[in-house]
């Protein structure tokens with residue numbers, strides 16, 4: 001549990017999150033899944049747990065805008081398509097995005113990672 005106390009709720013949420021293939025999930029989606037699985041947790045607890053998992057390095061957070069974040073169970077380097085009309089993330093392998101020039105990090109700082117989110121929508125016919 002990456003140094004986190006394995007409370008019943010954390011274990012149940014970890015099972016929902018990590019029990020299958022890699023995926024991207026919002027707090028609201030996970031809350032719905034918890035409900036369906038009869039795991040009784042508040043949305044606030046879901047938020048706290050997701051942020052604790054994120055801080056423990058188990059999840060990567062991908063912010064779409066100020067009010068919407070997805071949590072990615074794949075913490076390796078990669079980028080994302082965000083399908084706007086379906087509110088869904090699709091992975092882009094790290095090597096398919098190339099940067100011609102990146103600014104140097106400010107004095108005394110280093111780049112931690114670079115996130116690219118490419119927003120897409122259904123092409124109109």
Ligand SMILES: [Zn+2]
Nearest residue numbers: 072074080091
């Ligand atoms: Zn991803």
